[in-house]
Amino acid sequence: MAKDTSKTLRAALTATAPVFFGYIFVGMAFGLLLQKAGYNALWAFGCSLTVYAGSMQFVLVELLTSWVGLAQTAVVTLAVQARHAFYGLSLIDKFKGLGKKKPYLIFALTDETYSLLCSVKTPEGCDRGKFYLLISALNQSYWIVGGVLGATIGELVPFNSTGIDFAMTALFIVIFVEQWLTAKSHIPALVGIVCAAVCLLLFGTGGFLPPALLLTVAVLVAGRRTIERKIGPPAEEPAGDASDGKEAPGSCR
Structure with missing residues (x-):
């Protein structure tokens, strides 16, 4: 069993290597901004452990310094993180049969983790549930370590934080480029770009994201058969372990 876990861990480390380099530095950017707002490394650790919402954590820094009410915080959080509802819908089949692992997988579903879970294949001979859990x-x-490092550095070294919040945008761009280079078809990406551009023109920078996501999903659903004929159906993953902890037939032995 230890050998099987070691094999799955190595595979997960390899799969998450690009996210490691991104999250360490983006997490440091968050930690620096949080420290500049008057909160120390312990706060960075707590936020990254319990909130863990990527871009929302950057918004959280502003919310903490503005002392806004709970209702406004809830509305802002819903607006910023609404895209995760679409993420969850597309992973219903992948998360089937994962039992007790499922709540944490849902909690830990950031943009980058979602990207990996959609694109990476479980290595032959490894349990899918363990692989997904280790990736998440x-x-x-990585994010926690980056946040704590950033806040610690901010306490020890004077640092100009102007423009550092662009780090999250830069990470999104890197992931998009990587997916563009490896994707069988660029149709979904082009649909997303066009829908985002149209909604940006119609609704402005402050409110374009939710309608852009809705429009993108609607177009992709309408053109699903055409896209599938072009790139072929997705490969089936082996079933994960059930809630009682039993492994699937294709899991590590």
Whole structure:
């Protein structure tokens, strides 16, 4: 069993290597901004452990310094994180049969983790549930380490934080480029770009994201058969372990 876990861990480390380099530095950017707002490394650790919401954590810094009410915080959070509802819908089949692992997988579903879970294939001979769990846990650990490092550095070294919040946007761009280079078809990406551009013109920078996501999903659903004929159906993953902890037939032995 230890050998099987070691094999799955190595595979997860390899899969999450790009996220590691991104999250360490983006997490440091968050930690620096949080420290500049008057909160120390312990706050960075707590926020990254319990909130863990990527771009929303950057918004959280502003919310903490503005002392806004709970209702406004809830509305802002819903607006910023609304895209995760679409993420969850597209992963219903992938998360089937994962039992007790499912709540954490849902909690830890950031943009980058979602990207990996959609694109990476479970290595032959490894349990799908363990593989997904390790990917999610490793990504969160990278973010936590980055946040704590950033806040610690901010306390020890004077640092000009102007423009540092662009780090999250830069990470999104890197992931988009990587997916563009490896994707069988660029139709979904082009649909997303066009829908975002149209909604940006119609609704402005402050409110374009939710309608852009809705429009993108609607177009992709309408053209699903055409896209599938072009790139072929997705490969089936082996079933994960059930809630009682039993492994699937294709899991590590």
